[in-house]
Amino acid sequence: MAVTIKDVALRANVAPSTVSRVIANSSRISEKTKKRVRAAMEDLGYHPNIIARSLANKSAQAIGLVMPSSGNKVLQNPFFPEVLRGISMGAHEAKQALYMSTGETESEIFQEVVQMVQGRRVDGIILLYSKVEDNILSYLKAQSFPFVVIGKPFKDNDSITYVDNDNFRAGREVTEYLIGKGHQNIAFIGGDLELVVTIDRLTGYDKAIRGAGLQYRDDYIIHEEFLQQGGKEAVHELMSLEEPPTALVVADDLMALGVLNTLDEMGISVPNDISIVSFNNVLLAEMSRPSLTSVDINIYDLGYQAIRCLIEQIESPYDMVKNIKVPYQIIERNSCKNLVNS
Amino acid sequence: MAVTIKDVALRANVAPSTVSRVIANSSRISEKTKKRVRAAMEDLGYHPNIIARSLANKSAQAIGLVMPSSGNKVLQNPFFPEVLRGISMGAHEAKQALYMSTGETESEIFQEVVQMVQGRRVDGIILLYSKVEDNILSYLKAQSFPFVVIGKPFKDNDSITYVDNDNFRAGREVTEYLIGKGHQNIAFIGGDLELVVTIDRLTGYDKAIRGAGLQYRDDYIIHEEFLQQGGKEAVHELMSLEEPPTALVVADDLMALGVLNTLDEMGISVPNDISIVSFNNVLLAEMSRPSLTSVDINIYDLGYQAIRCLIEQIESPYDMVKNIKVPYQIIERNSCKNLVNS
DNA sequence: GTGAAAGCGCTAACAT
DNA sequence: ATGTTAGCGCTTTCAC
DSSP: OOOOHHHHHHHHTSOHHHHHHHHTTOTTSOHHHHHHHHHHHHHHTOOOOHHHHHHHHTOOOEEEEEOSOTTSGGGGSTHHHHHHHHHHHHHHHTTOEEEEOOOSSHHHHHHHHHHHHHTTOOSEEEESOOBSSOHHHHHHHHTTOOEEEESOOSSOTTSSOEEEOOHHHHHHHHHHHHHHTTOOOEEEEEOOTTBHHHHHHHHHHHHHHHHTTOOOOGGGEEEOOSSHHHHHHHHHHHHTSSSOOSEEEESOHHHHHHHHHHHHHTTOOTTTTOEEEEESOOHHHHHSSSOOEEEEOOHHHHHHHHHHHHHHHHHOSSOOOOEEEOOOEEEOOSSOOOOSOO | OOOOHHHHHHHHTSOHHHHHHHHTTOTTSOHHHHHHHHHHHHHHTOOOOHHHHHHHHTOOOEEEEEOSOTTSGGGGSTHHHHHHHHHHHHHHHTTOEEEEOOOSSHHHHHHHHHHHHHTTOOSEEEESOOBSSOHHHHHHHHTTOOEEEESOOSSOTTSSOEEEOOHHHHHHHHHHHHHHTTOOOEEEEEOOTTBHHHHHHHHHHHHHHHHTTOOOOGGGEEEOOSSHHHHHHHHHHHHTSSSOOSEEEESOHHHHHHHHHHHHHTTOOTTTTOEEEEESOOHHHHHSSSOOEEEEOOHHHHHHHHHHHHHHHHHOSSOOOOEEEOOOEEEOOSSOOOOSOO
């Protein structure tokens, strides 16, 4: 059996409660006994049992992370390691542990969340995605359990704390950027329409197209999973249109890489024959050939801000709602061609 | 306050222990009372407090994951999400939760591990890397706490349970593969020499080179971090040699992508001017141009087998050591050229 | 400034 | 087949 607070108390000739106070560094304990107790802890190699502490003071010192079904290939998107980095950093600063969901299906994940919450295993939860109808979100809200969403909630978004980019504006600006380069036929290759981020970017694209007096064409809109596989099919469909696009707005760098690949196979040159702008600006964007003009959405910050918000929310008794918009910027590289003389 | 086992007991007219037994689905409880108790749980919306349970039966139902310093960019390597997928799957099957380390520096991570272990927060630990001198590993071993290593431990590897590929053999075979294609000047671009995987692959390379009666040249060996940035510098150094290599063994697909990129900038064509074989076979390998001949090391299985081993180790009272070699296979694509007529 | 004692919610002997 | 009773290791009133 491991060494407990009692052993320390015994050795230091104090009561267990005193040892507890020393751990919490209570000001009501004299420096002298503190020293004595600390020496005893040292001697015995004492380490507090976190589980016992959690039970006594009803706080787990852990944050729950809810992924979009971990069996899913979505994890392969470089987005996730990068948000994780940001979250890790914040968790580490606040001395919080991270607890990950492992469920496969949606209902399994739901059960896990219920267990995290009711089992008091975590003090708060971060949802690493935002989709249209989400009963996990509804549940958390109903329980008024501390949580924050990465991405904009589909509804009730003024009563939910979330961290997001302004994806609508980003979608619009990116499209306007291409229009500014003289493109008139711009297609949109987006991810899962269940994800709010896709909807927002598409809406922004739409706005820009119509705003420029161009025609919004349904056959220019393609949705596939946020993965490379989807890219290929999308491109084939698109390029076989009578009037193929001269520019593409692609939801994601990984997808864009797939697109690039397929275009190459088809003998279509980027940026000479077609221009591409994508989102996320992960390492790939820089490493592909041609390198991709991509919207840097500051993924790391998304994660870091999310956990900061969550920790504030846990600490503060009043639950004020907070919405953080992480800035983004278009990083110009070599995947876009100017059609007009500038 | 949440509803507890006592509330359920009261409502079902049984003792708390009976409720506890119903939760554990003990065979010593009559179906009739089970039904009654379950109904009570349902009515009250009862969910067991996992923390309390952990304290009582000294098992956390959670596995600790130790990453190589999470602040580190290493996380960006697609290797990690993929092992995570495998681990997640196994954790999920065994109803184990996952705890992640969040530390930045090595000593911080060490402290976290001590807390996980002494704080009884986890029942076992998976080390997601294997490096040369590792005090975390030594500590775990000294405590005889259940753990498994992904990758081969540097020493004591017959007293430590680990899951790995045969990286020595893989390194050798890959090199022989290139030799078989007529290459005589083969360079090795490896990752961090602190990592055992690098050492093993390099040793295999060495073996193949000497075995074929070729000369082992120090200036053909380059070590950089497992990241794209490293790739560029490495290639420049290498190609400015008097007798530049005609083939490259690269530690990692991501790194190989960087290499590809740099070669392209330098106007060197792959595979016409130089051949490349890399390791890991992540999505990138398929999506790059030219697509990369890469060693598929079955990353997912690495993770899955690791957690299976760990769970066995936790459950079985006897700690028999287990070493699992996950098979690998060379996936041929378009980055290698045959120099001889075949 | 320190100690005694109750209790967090559950499990696991030991009874019956 | 079920109830009684101690804990698990810690925190936290309430005394002194």
